[in-house]
Amino acid sequence: MKLEPLFRIAYTKVLVPVDCTPLSQQVVLEAARLMVPMTGAQMTLLATVPPTEGTSPELDTLRQARWRHAEQALDSARKFLRDYGYYVRTRIQVAPDVARALHAEVKENHYDLAVIGSHLGHRDEPCEPSEADKLLEGFPVPLVVVNSRSK
Numbered sequence: 001m002k003l004e005p006l007f008r009i010a011y012t013k014v015l016v017p018v019d020c021t022p023l024s025q026q027v028v029l030e031a032a033r034l035m036v037p038m039t040g041a042q043m044t045l046l047a048t049v050p051p052t053e054g055t056s057p058e059l060d061t062l063r064q065a066r067w068r069h070a071e072q073a074l075d076s077a078r079k080f081l082r083d084y085g086y087y088v089r090t091r092i093q094v095a096p097d098v099a100r101a102l103h104a105e106v107k108e109n110h111y112d113l114a115v116i117g118s119h120l121g122h123r124d125e126p127c128e129p130s131e132a133d134k135l136l137e138g139f140p141v142p143l144v145v146v147n148s149r150s151k
Contacts, residue, residue: 011035014043015114016100024117028077030146031115032086041097044089045074046105048098067092088120098132106140115144 013075016031018024028045035041045069053064081088094100106114116135135143 007012008136011113012041013042013109013113015102015109016043016045017098017114017116018045018070018077019117021073024073025077025116027117027146028081030144032081032084032116034113034144035086040087042049042087042089044091044111045077045108046075046090046102047089047092048073048095049092051094051096062127069089102135105140111141113142113144114139115146118145118147 011034014035016028018028031043035043046077048068050072052059052066070092072093078088078090093101093105102114103110114135136145
């Protein structure tokens with residue numbers, strides 16, 4: 001399969017938050033289509049895990065499981081993209097508020113674009129803002145929202 005770029009816009013530094021669901025692979029593919037491989041463009045795949053307060057064997061097991069799950073999701077996406085010539089960095093961060101953490105990440109590391117997935121209204125609490133809704137408010141760079149439920 002060849003990944004054809006959607007546009008010839010020179011995005012050189014793209015952030016793709018990966019939420020460790022199987023649907024996030026689709027978001028990674030769409031992000032790759034916004035970049036031209038082999039041009040020095042850089043994609044950062046970022047997984048955010050919630051903090052686990054306290055110490056106990058159960059909490060340590062939970063913390064390790066979350067971290068391992070994030071590593072597996074990032075490794076899978078990175079290996080796929082490297083086969084197509086994309087330069088991919090991966091990172092895991094611990095943060096209680098994903099939207100706030102991503103705003104800070106974009107500002108601190110000077111990204112050109114962010115690509116996120118959204119369930120576009122398919123959530124249990126329709127009155128609660130989704131993570132995508134929170135991100136849209138004042139996001140410092142262009143933000144592409146991919147419907148992660150489409151096929």
